Amino acid sequence: MIKKIIIPVIILFIFVSCDENIVYKAPFKQKPVLYCVINADSSVQFAMLQKSFNDKDNPGNNYIKDAEVRLTSNNQSENLIDTSVINGNKKIDLYVARNFKPELGSKIKIEAKLSNGQQVSSSITLPEFKSFLLDQSGLIVPPVIDPRILFISWTLRKASKNLYFLPRLTINYKVRTNKGEEFRTYEIPLEYIEAGKKEIPIYPHIIPGQSILYFQKNIETAFREISKGDSNKSFYTIQNLTFEVIIMEKHLAQYAASIQSFENSYSVKIYEPLVSNIKNGIGVFGGYAKRSEKVPLDTDFVLSFGYKFEEQ
Amino acid sequence: MSFMRIKSRFNIKFWISTLLIFYLLCNVLSAQSTGTLRGIVADSLSGEALAYANIYIENLGIGASSDSRGYFIIRSIPVNNNYTAVVSYIGYKKKNVTFNVLRNSITDIKVYLSPTEIELKTVEKTGRRPGENVTSIGLQKISMKQINSLPKGVEGDVFRSLKYLPGIQTTNDVTTSFNVRGGANNENLFLLDDIPVYNPFHALGLFGSIDPEVIKNLELHLGGFGTKYSGRLSSVIKLITKDGNRNKYKASFNSSLMSVKSSLQGPYGGGSFIISGRKSYSNKILNNFLDEDNIPIKFYDLFFKANYENPKLAENGKFSIEGFFSGDQIINNNPLLADAKWSNNILGISWFQFVDKPLFYKINFSYSNFEGEFIPNSSGERPVKNNVKDYTGKIDISYVYASKDQLGVGIKIKEVSTDLFLQNSFGQTANVGQREDRVNVNLSLYANYRLLRFKDLSLEFGSRLNLVGLSQSGENRYLEPRASLSYNFSNNLSLKAAWGIYQQEITTFTDEDVVITYFEPWIVTPPYLNPAKSNHYVSGFEWNPNSNLSLSVEGYYKTSDNLPVLNDKKIFLTDKDFVTGSSKAYGIDVLFRYRFSFFNFSASYSHGYVNKKVDNLTYIPRYDIRNSLKTIFDFNIYKGWKASVTWVYYSGVPFTLLTGFYDKLHFNGQQNKFSLFGSQVITPLLGKRNASRLPAYHRLDLNVSKKFDFAFAKVYLNFSIINVYNRANIFYFDRNTGQRVNMLPFLPTFVVKVEL
Structure with a gap:
């Protein structure tokens, strides 16, 4: 019985036990990443626009240039200028607004239109107090x-x-x-x-x-x-x-x-919570x-x- | 404070009147012109009680099964007649015992059964005879003979063997931790006799810490269990230990590729004892489990039990004392690597007593302690220290009515203290497991009535009444009503159903996504959460067309609320560590068994669904395994050589796909807090939670064993091959490195046992 049943079954399994490839990544879909923190005490505001990437070991330069970034509040609006700054040894690409000083309590919206047509946006209300x-x-x-x-x-x-x-x-x-x-x-x-x-x-x-x-x-x-x-x-x-x-x-x-x-x-959590208020992207827009x-x-x-x- | 509250609620009058009513009830109902047969069934060689043996009085067509202690009671036997009781147990020679009974009195018998040479038929039924009505839905009673016939792997392991049963799901073959019918793995209650064990695992959970050599039987309640058990939502795993050989001294030595163990048992004046110890000596084989070069695991466990019976002191009474001590440590001797150690220390005493009525009671006191410590050294990880102390006292009383009906009542008081010290990245330590304002005490009563008077219908109903909750967070008093019924549709087909409410007030502080942990820290449910609650609905049928074939089918639907879930959206330090979730599990479990003269075959199939909802997000937890098929084929080869072949298939476990990475801005400048010039950390972006599934798991194991009888000793040889066709079953992949880690490869192992 052993010869007739068990051995053939084992041989069968040996042949079918091929090693499957595991897909642990979903098909990569690039996401825009937007950071902008409004300082209500300043008229100079910065925004940073990046993109997500697929290869952790080769992230490359993920700054997104040539985008139309615009800040709007109750009574003013400004297109941010694409610029670069050197911080230590690192060059950082930023968008800057030089005359945007919103009032406390005002609603502010940021919109970024990327050259590939993608649009990200977010809005906040600045802290209000007298x-x-x-x-x-x-x-x-x-x-x-x-x-x-x-x-x-x-x-x-x-x-x-x-x-x-x-x-x-x-x-x-x-x-x-x-x-x-x-x-x-x-x-x-x-x-x-x-x-x-x-x-x-x-x-x-x-x-x-x-x-x-x-x-x-x-x-x-x-x-x-x-x-x-x-x-x-x-x-x-x-x-x-x-x-x-x-x-x-x-x-x-x-x-x-x-x-x-x-x-x-x-x-004992193993992942950081993902907190984002960017529509169609990730990151933070705050004030x-x-x-x-x-x-x-x-x-x-x-x-x-x-x-x-x-x-x- | 809580004790004072308890005292004020229950004065002495309450207890006296309750016991008086109970006593009168027993007397009134027993005043019949019949007698009672009471007895114990035991092994003739060792004197060990035989659980679930059949006792059938042919002349009357009535019978009973022995309980887990080997005891049985049959009432309403007409007086002035000689009767023959046929006592049978699979693997033992049937025995006819002649007896008679006197009016309103109890006749005590002791029946010793001799083992047969046919050891293959070890898959015993639960003492059921034709026509018997039983209500035990969702209950599996397993003998150690059955477990011993399975492939041993590295070590014979009780918990690993449970994975062959339907309803038991496991997400990997590395750890012995398991999930029962869609419940989380912290919803299983492990009892060593009646003592809770919090982390009954050795070596990162690779196998159970309780040596199978000391286990006599195992009861597994998969759901819909009775009122006697409390404290967990999903299942009860009760390990019933041996009493020790009552006739002669017996020593055994056992060696595997990882550990050595020895045991000694024998009689002494008035009782018997057993002591067994195990210690690891090599960790080479364990490295295969975790795909590591070196895991410096060391462990030990020690069990002892002694029984004492003295008719002069108390007729038909038995005193037992038992202890269990286990310890594990992982010491790397490398300051850059973390170390860990954990231990269980358990002590219990019990008094079992038959009185002059068809009534018996058992009093237990136990202490169960778990200590675990994770020592990070300079690894950059954070230390964790857990200390659980559980003091339990309980009384269980059973009464058998003349009508065959049974009443069970009991009271339990439990105090649990849990310390869990965690540290944040600045080195500040906090105890998140202990409340300073009160002790955690649970006081509960239970009563259940088993209506067994009808030939084809049995009904069990009752409730637990929790007077003081352990966590004190929800209602102080709450009921856990439960009911089950069984109807014999015909001689070989019975229909069963059960329903019950279950509550749990203790939880583990673990992340659901972690695949392997050193140990699971336990804490009493924090006061800001209500105790977790579950509803079980179970129904099914059992079909036994002949003595060789059985088929059991059970469907279940289980809803759980207030499940403590680690808060993965904890943002502010003031946010709570836990939030509550709910879950819904449903499915079907099928168990098919066929026994023949020289082989046994069993196959179990489970099909189930689990959904969990936390913070309005519904997802499938990792332990949602849609389909599983487990087969066992064991047979006699030639001249005492025996073999078993097991094949297990699980559909793939859910996991979360990686969708990419992004540079996460960390505002870490002390001077300019929210500057965009802060550091950026590459952070994974995850897709929808557990939306994808890993490939299916399957594995074939072989086991060959032989017992050699020498004049001076018995020698048992056991050779196993795990994963015969070397299937590359994935354990996990590291999201950071993309590295794939597989489960056990092709692994031959060898175990020798010498019994003197």
Whole structure:
């Protein structure tokens, strides 16, 4: 029976067990990729137009040139000019608008018509608010109410909904060097994490709320860090402490936070979430405005580090 | 806090009145002019209880099957007569036992059956005799003899053997993890006797961590299962362990190409014991599983069990203590590579007692601990640490009525704590598995009534009542009603149906798209999600035209809601890790078996569909395998040489096509946050989720074995060939490199076992 049935069956299988080719890629269809982030405080705006590619190992130059890119808001419209900039050693092809300064709360549309006829577009509403107010009551470094915590909160008057915030607290200072005086800034992290022998600074994330807590010990660490390894503390002159908030609409917030979240969240996900608001393409079209206020600094606190203090 | 809540709800009066009613009910119903036969069926050589044996009283035309502990009860036997009970079990010589019963009393018998030499007929039925009414739809009872007849591969493995059954789907042949009737693989409850095991796998899930040598029987509930079981949506896999040889000491030594193991069992004053241990010594063969040059896997497992019976202390009572300890580690000794280690530590005690009524109860206390740690070293990956502690106490009471009907009631209290430490890219660690505000306690009751008084109709109905939920996220009190029925259309055709609601409050923290993981971290369902809930609808028929042929067909429809799914759209840090999804699974499972004097043949076919819906996106999950066919042909070759041939076919598993790549802009400048001059990262663009399918999978395995009887020992030789025709079944392809990784190639293996 073995000879009659099993062996022929095995032989049959050996012949039919050919190795199939697997198609793991869909037929490639090029997609336009558009990045444009409107800075509401500037009249110069940039857009970047690229294309998706099929070969990861040979991506080539994917910038799309010769496209008609146009920004339109309530009362203005501008065609962006195809240009190039050198960033480090890298040449970056961009489209630039030099006189496009939309009002806060205005609706903006971007349209890009590629030379092959493809069209991508997107629209957003810029963050809207009348004024930015930092709650100054009891705000001073070092903090007085609770010496361990610096609580900073802010208010936007007549603001639109769905706004997100990226706060920053920076030390602005100047250093006397051989070349003269250098102006520098140092962003104070939320905390420092020990990773091996290194301390890694952790900066604020994009948040929907309008307040943030800094620990005084981290502020002090930051003040020490600016002159770390330099015994000439008196060469350092602290000018001010600035609290800045980037106020952004939801599309930019979602895109930026998706990258931040994938890198920083406690997760076991294997793919980054794809966040895009580009019609017929991928990428992001977003907008933001930046506001800042000075945070009062106690003179004795600054002098305790051996620095000079010239409030600006 | 939760304990206080429980205490306030159930005072002592409640319990006393419940037990009193139960006691009176038993007394009233038992006051008949009949007697009861009660007994245990066991192997004459080892004294091991035989589960699912048939006991048939010829003079009366009634009978019963022994349960998983070998016990049986037959009531309503008229007094003042001599009867003959025919006790049979496939693979054993039939035995006639003469007995009589006294009015309103219980006659105890012990029946020892001798094994026959015909070892081929090992695919035993579930103790069913002509005309018996059974309600066990979706239940497979498998003996270790049956599992031992299958190709062993690298190691004999209980879980790997389950893949030959209908309704069990697997997405690859590397891991032993499986899916049951369209459920996710974390919806399966693994029980070692009555103790839950959270990760019962060795070596990245390549095979089960519970040594088949210590297993006596296995019960697999594929769906529509009764109220006795809770905590998982899809299936229950219950491994019933051996008690140890009650007649003589017996030692065995076993060696495969990967591990050595030994066991010792025997009697001692008042009971028996078994102890078994296994340790890996080589990982060369494992490298074939994962297409790697070197996987430095080391593992061990140890099981012990001891039973004690003392009629002076408690007549018809049995005390058992058992423990199971397993550990795995992957240590690369290379700081650039990640290491991992994980372990199970399980301890349980139980008391089984027959009382002077046709009633028995079992009390269990158990502790089950799983610890897993992924240590990234300098590999750039992130550490994961999981610690699960499960304390369970339960009482199960069964009562057999004179009418043959049965009542089962029980209470279970379970506390589960789960720590899961994950780290973000900055090195910050958070425990996402533990709530600080409360302990996770589940208190539940169950009752089920089996209506077995009619010759051709049986009905089982009941419910679990969960008084306190483990996760406390949904309703505190909820019911899980379940019912099943069976109707014997004729002597050889029975129709079956079942329905039930099932709930699960614990989940794994794993990405559905990951093909292989070191271990699956478990956490109690987070408080912001409602517990997952499933509805099972099962119906089918079983046809046994003669003693050699059987055909079982079952159709199922299963809907699940509130399934915890890892949130792949998590954008803000404040977004939740899980979202809920729902799924719908339906299909048909067919099992055909034919037994002949020198061969057995079985074929199972499954056809199923699974749809999952998460965030308004409906997709087909990876474990949607449309068609599967599994065949087993085992036969005697010559003079004790036995062989088996298995062939398995699965239609291809779904996967997501790659549609290209793009440069993704990362805003990573600290000074100018949203500049377009930030870095760009090449990122894959994926098509519609799981819209395509990999090629079909098929594989042929061969197994030849022989037992040699020497004066001093028995020697078992086992030679297997996995993937005889070297089919290149794809495991996965790496999207980043485009590299294809195949599953097991042509692989001959060899196992020797010496039994003293």
